[in-house]
Amino acid sequence: MIKVAIAEDHELLRASFVSLINGNEQFDLIVQAKHGKELLAKLNPKALPDVVLVDIDMPVMGGPETVRRLKSLYGDSLKILTLSVHEEYFVIKQMLENGSDGYVSKGVSARELFEAIKSVNSVGYFLSNRVQNVVNKNRLNQEDRIKFNESELAIIALIFKEYSNVQIASELNISKNTIATYRTRILNKVGVKNTVGLILYALRTGICALPTEE
Numbered sequence: 001m002i003k004v005a006i007a008e009d010h011e012l013l014r015a016s017f018v019s020l021i022n023g024n025e026q027f028d029l030i031v032q033a034k035h036g037k038e039l040l041a042k043l044n045p046k047a048l049p050d051v052v053l054v055d056i057d058m059p060v061m062g063g064p065e066t067v068r069r070l071k072s073l074y075g076d077s078l079k080i081l082t083l084s085v086h087e088e089y090f091v092i093k094q095m096l097e098n099g100s101d102g103y104v105s106k107g108v109s110a111r112e113l114f115e116a117i118k119s120v121n122s123v124g125y126f127l128s129n130r131v132q133n134v135v136n137k138n139r140l141n142q143e144d145r146i147k148f149n150e151s152e153l154a155i156i157a158l159i160f161k162e163y164s165n166v167q168i169a170s171e172l173n174i175s176k177n178t179i180a181t182y183r184t185r186i187l188n189k190v191g192v193k194n195t196v197g198l199i200l201y202a203l204r205t206g207i208c209a210l211p212t213e214e
Contacts, residue, residue, distance in 0.1 A: 002121050005031035005049040007039040007066060008083065009058040013106065017053065017083075020110050027117065035059055036066030040073075048078050050121050056084045056095065064098050071099035076194075079120040089138045092131055093200070101196050102126035123162045125196035135203045145205045146189055153207065155182050160199060160208040 004027050008014035014032060021029045030049055033039035035058040043049075052070060056063035067080055081102040082095045092103050102120040104113065105128060112128060119126040127135070148156065151172075158168045165183065169176040187194070190201050202208040 001028050002026060002051060002117060003047075003049040004029050004051050004053065004117060005033075005039065005043065006053040007033045007036055007058060007063075008053070008055045009034045010055075017113075020113065021117075024114060026114070036061030036063070036069065039066065040069060045074070048074060051079045051081055051117050053081050053083050053117075054100070056082065056086060056091065063100075064094060067095060067098040067100050071193075079124065081116055081120045081126065087130060087134055089134050092134060096196055096200055097193075099193055101194060103131050103196075104128045105130055119162065123164070124194065125199055127196065127199060132203060135200055136209070139204055139206060145207075148186070148189075148207075152182065152186055152189075155179065156186060156198065156202055156207060159183070159195060160202055 004021055006014060006017055006029065008017060011034070014034070018029055018032055021027045030047070031039065031042045033042055036054070037060045039052070054063050054066050058066070063082060063084070067082070070078065070080060079101045080099065081104060082100045083104060083106050084091070085106050087105060095103060102116055102125055104116045104126065108116070108128060116126045116128065154172060155168060158171060163171065165176050165179045169179045172179075187198060190198055192198055192201060199208070
């Protein structure tokens with residue numbers, strides 16, 4: 001069971017998310033708060049949630065500061081999924097650069113919300129299709145692309161497909177420890193904090209692309 005916490009200032013919206021999550025036996029909602037400061041105060045370091053849903057526009061302590069504080073305190077001990085009505089690239093980029101592991105619109109279906117929570121928990125990142133399309137439209141110039149070798153490109157492509165280190169190792173016939181070393185080196189090369197930052201870069205440079213709709 002995935003333990004979940006949520007910080008959302010809009011009472012009716014928060015109640016809606018709480019109802020959805022509590023209605024799914026795969027999840028256990030252990031903390032709910034109306035802003036980041038209350039969330040931080042309610043979290044028990046000895047019994048942390050697996051995934052925290054964080055709104056952007058909250059009073060007292062908003063999403064960007066909340067994400068920074070959570071990552072500073074707990075690192076990857078918990079995963080953060082941003083919930084927002086904003087779909088502008090600079091807002092998405094800000095939250096991901098602050099350490100959020102995923103980004104999803106508040107208008108998503110219950111199915112996609114559940115998929116997002118499970119993906120962030122198991123794979124380490126999630127970007128909804130709508131968010132990926134926004135990122136994809138903000139391409140970097142070719143001259144700004146970092147040079148990767150063949151092995152690095154193969155690993156990036158499999159990370160983009162949500163393969164775990166074990167799955168990548170099996171696919172490329174390389175040890176899991178070697179894949180972990182490659183992953184860390186790639187993140188450092190790009191200058192990002194986490195997998196979702198790498199996905200953001202891969203989309204913006206065209207290294208990876210969304211599937212074309214038929």
